[in-house]
Amino acid sequence: MRPWLLRRTPDTRKPASGRAEHRRGVIVLEFLFVMPLLVIQLLAILEFLFVGLAHEVITAATISGARQAALSFPADFPFDDNQPDPATGNDIADQVALRMEDFLELINLEIRPPENSQHLNRTQAYVRISRRPTVQLTETASRGDLALAAECLPKGDELAIGEVMVSLCVPVASSNRAGGVQNWLSPFGFTWSGRHWQVTSRALLE
Numbered sequence: 001m002r003p004w005l006l007r008r009t010p011d012t013r014k015p016a017s018g019r020a021e022h023r024r025g026v027i028v029l030e031f032l033f034v035m036p037l038l039v040i041q042l043l044a045i046l047e048f049l050f051v052g053l054a055h056e057v058i059t060a061a062t063i064s065g066a067r068q069a070a071l072s073f074p075a076d077f078p079f080d081d082n083q084p085d086p087a088t089g090n091d092i093a094d095q096v097a098l099r100m101e102d103f104l105e106l107i108n109l110e111i112r113p114p115e116n117s118q119h120l121n122r123t124q125a126y127v128r129i130s131r132r133p134t135v136q137l138t139e140t141a142s143r144g145d146l147a148l149a150a151e152c153l154p155k156g157d158e159l160a161i162g163e164v165m166v167s168l169c170v171p172v173a174s175s176n177r178a179g180g181v182q183n184w185l186s187p188f189g190f191t192w193s194g195r196h197w198q199v200t201s202r203a204l205l206e
Contacts (some may be wrong), residue, residue: 061103
């Protein structure tokens with residue numbers, strides 16, 4: 001056998017340890033690229049879950065408020081004392097707002113003027129209550145943050161005789177309080193600030 005046939009070609013492959021270190025570096029680089037996307041997706045899922053929960057609570061509060069407004073109250077019980085704070089419970093509008101607050105406190109909302117709020121972590125909401133007991137008489141009252149009145153305009157058909165309508169208006173997110181939805185995605189260019197929800201419910205007077 002010829003001697004040159006027994007020669008070995010030089011091994012140009014990298015050592016096993018070098019290949020492992022190169023692979024680890026690739027994995028770290030891939031992780032750095034993918035991790036921000038995973039964080040954004042997780043925050044988006046959580047935030048929209050809270051959006052759905054908050055909207056369900058607001059809807060339930062409005063329906064309950066309409067049922068409360070439709071109850072038969074004593075004839076001498078006033079409909080409205082023209083006070084935006086319902087804390088006293090002295091009239092029908094106060095009773096409606098307090099009933100709605102039982103739901104809204106679950107998501108740190110309250111139907112109070114900002115200057116009368118006793119909870120620094122709650123965001124103020126606004127509610128408009130309308131009743132039409134007779135053809136000639138239509139009663140309307142409002143409670144809560146009057147600054148939201150422009151965002152809570154009447155919608156739908158005109159009130160029918162013997163019908164009540166309750167409209168609730170709340171900011172989707174608050175910039176300085178914990179109520180509503182948290183703006184977790186705002187660092188990535190998506191924000192709920194400046195947006196409002198308006199939910200309306202109707203019922204027949206008892």
